[in-house]
Structure formats: structure tokens, C-alpha cells
Amino acid sequence: xxxxxxxxxxxxxxxxxxxxxGGGTRLRRFVRLQGRPAxxxxxxxxxxxxxxxxxxxxxAVRAAKRANLQVDNRHVDDDVDVAAALSRSYLFEDLTxxxxxxLAAVASIRRLKPxxxxxxxxxxxDELYVVVRGELKDTVVNVDGDEIVHxxxxxxxxxxxxxxxxxxxxxxxxxxxxxxxxxxxxxxxxLTPFMNRHPIVKDRALEGxxxxxxxxxxxxxxxxxxxxxxxxxxxxxxxxxxxxxHDAGQVPRTPKISQSTLAAMVGVSxxxxxxxxxxxIAKGSIRREGGRCVLIxxxxxxxxxxxxxxxxSRRDKRARTDGAV
Numbered sequence: 001x002x003x004x005x006x007x008x009x010x011x012x013x014x015x016x017x018x019x020x021x022g023g024g025t026r027l028r029r030f031v032r033l034q035g036r037p038a039x040x041x042x043x044x045x046x047x048x049x050x051x052x053x054x055x056x057x058x059x060a061v062r063a064a065k066r067a068n069l070q071v072d073n074r075h076v077d078d079d080v081d082v083a084a085a086l087s088r089s090y091l092f093e094d095l096t097x098x099x100x101x102x103l104a105a106v107a108s109i110r111r112l113k114p115x116x117x118x119x120x121x122x123x124x125x126d127e128l129y130v131v132v133r134g135e136l137k138d139t140v141v142n143v144d145g146d147e148i149v150h151x152x153x154x155x156x157x158x159x160x161x162x163x164x165x166x167x168x169x170x171x172x173x174x175x176x177x178x179x180x181x182x183x184x185x186x187x188x189x190x191l192t193p194f195m196n197r198h199p200i201v202k203d204r205a206l207e208g209x210x211x212x213x214x215x216x217x218x219x220x221x222x223x224x225x226x227x228x229x230x231x232x233x234x235x236x237x238x239x240x241x242x243x244x245x246h247d248a249g250q251v252p253r254t255p256k257i258s259q260s261t262l263a264a265m266v267g268v269s270x271x272x273x274x275x276x277x278x279x280x281i282a283k284g285s286i287r288r289e290g291g292r293c294v295l296i297x298x299x300x301x302x303x304x305x306x307x308x309x310x311x312x313s314r315r316d317k318r319a320r321t322d323g324a325v
Contacts, residue, residue, distance in 0.1 A: 088156035112177035125163025134181025156319025214312035
């Protein structure tokens with residue numbers, strides 16, 4: 001019996017009794033025995049070669065994945081002028097863009113979604129960050145499970161100096177994004193030799209660390225010696241002073257900040273902060289505007305806050321974001 005006749009018999013049997021199971025199994029076995037290609041399409045498992053139109057999207061996806069991998073490995077990001085972003089940090093304010101370009105060339109970009117962590121307590125502190133866009137907060141959680149916010153970081157501000165310059169070289173706070181954020185990451189391996197070539201950067205770091213220590217001492221002392229409204233005023237003054245608008249000739253104002261975050265910064269409930277803000281508004285000292293606190297009478301607030309001690313200020317300030325980075 002010829003091969004073509006056997007093939008026809010098997011096809012008819014498959015159509016009559018094997019269609020419910022998808023058919024073609026015995027036929028494929030027979031075809032393999034005859035030395036033909038091992039794969040013959042069946043009705044339940046159709047296969048066909050992709051056309052050129054179908055190959056294009058798949059190739060585009062592969063190219064996009066390769067592009068993302070290059071961004072991660074080569075530290076490239078066309079959306080950010082890294083040297084310009086670094087120049088906004090107080091650490092590098094004495095350096096020209098040309099002097100910063102070698103450091104910018106070995107820096108990398110980190111993007112965070114709201115709620116995403118930059119680092120956690122106990123993580124190695126082997127890098128510094130400069131905020132390009134967005135906002136972050138550093139926090140700890142107390143024994144009752146309440147979040148305590150230490151600082152808010154915005155564009156132009158630097159994140160991670162205490163751990164980076166400490167002997168222990170680890171993180172003692174958690175930093176996470178409040179909104180979509182973009183940061184420049186500077187690894188210790190590249191930043192240390194750069195600072196050795198530019199000692200002025202270390203001087204600025206010492207100023208920043210000293211200012212932060214003085215400010216935190218003020219706030220810690222106020223927790224046991226000042227009423228809530230005074231602690232809130234201290235926090236509002238710090239937020240306004242480090243905000244870019246403070247140096248731009250405008251009425252001092254804080255960045256956008258929620259009452260919940262303010263409450264976490266002064267260690268009380270949101271309801272208590274709401275009442276304290278209402279008292280300051282009724283007094284004519286501040287007003288709420290677009291999620292910000294506008295300090296209508298900043299000199300009076302500062303005199304009240306510093307009547308029996310000096311109010312320390314932070315060295316690290318936000319950069320104006322009226323131009324693209």
C-alpha cells in the first residue's frame with residue numbers, strides 16, 4: 001500500500017473519530033516515520049510564521065528593553081541635565097558646570113513612584129542623592145506605630161549626607177517619595193575621589209551637617225519646652241526658609257504640605273495641628289493657599305519663636321523650578 005494512500009486513510013479516520021480531541025496525532029506520528037518535517041499544524045494548535053508586520057512590534061519591545069537596560073547600566077538619561085541638577089545642590093554651589101561634568105558623567109538617575117522607598121533603616125549608606133524633581137520625606141516609626149517625619153526634601157536638596165559621612169555608614173531613617181520624583185545618584189566610589197580633588201565640597205558638607213544638627217536640636221528641645229503652636233511655627237519657618245520662594249522676593253511660604261505631614265513633623269494628631277493652624281490664621285500670622293502656608297508676618301513669627309533662644313536654620317535649601325533641568 002502506497003504512502004499517499006495510507007496518509008489519506010489516516011486523514012479520513014482523524015476527521016471522523018479524532019476531531020473532538022483536536023485530531024492529527026496519529027497523522028503526525030506517521031509523517032515523522034516517513035521522514036517528513038516533525039511538525040504538522042493541527043486545528044487546535046495553529047502555528048504560522050510571523051509576517052514582517054508582526055515581527056516589528058516584537059522587535060520594538062526588545063529594543064525598548066535593551067534601551068532600559070542601557071539606562072540602568074550606563075547611567076544615561078536624556079531627560080535630565082545631570083551637571084545642571086548637581087549645581088543646584090549646596091554641596092556643589094562653588095563649582096562651575098565644566099568642573100561638575102566629570103562627576104555628572106559617572107552619576108546615575110533614580111526615579112521613584114509615590115510611596116516607593118529610596119532607602120530603609122539599616123541599609124548601607126554608600127551614595128548621596130540630589131533631588132531633581134518631586135518630593136521625598138525621611139521618617140521613622142515610633143513604638144506606637146506612628147510615623148514621625150524628620151525632614152521634607154524637594155528639588156535642589158541633597159539626601160543622605162548623615163549616613164554617607166558617618167563612621168557606621170548605614171541609614172538610620174527611611175526615605176520615600178511623596179510624589180513622583182527624579183534624583184541624581186552619586187556613588188561613594190566616584191564621589192570620594194571627586195571630593196578629594198575639590199575639597200570645598202567637604203566644607204559645604206560640614207556646613208550642611210552642622211546646620212542640620214543645630215536645627216534638629218532646636219526641634220527636639222521644643223518638644224519638651226514649647227507648646228504646640230510654637231513648635232508648629234518653628235516648623236513653618238524652617239519649611240519657608242528652605243523653600244525657593246523665600247529668596248525670590250516673594251512673601252515667604254512653605255512648599256505644598258498636608259496637615260497630616262505637618263502633624264507627623266511636630267509629633268501630634270492632625271486634629272491638633274488643624275486647631276493650631278486655625279489659631280495662627282485667626283491671628284493674621286499665616287494663610288493657607290493652594291496647599292501651602294503663606295507666612296504673612298514672618299518677622300513677628302520669628303521674633304516669637306526666638307524670644308528665649310536662637311532659631312537655627314538649615315544650609316540645604318530648595319532650588320527654584322521655574323526653568324527646566
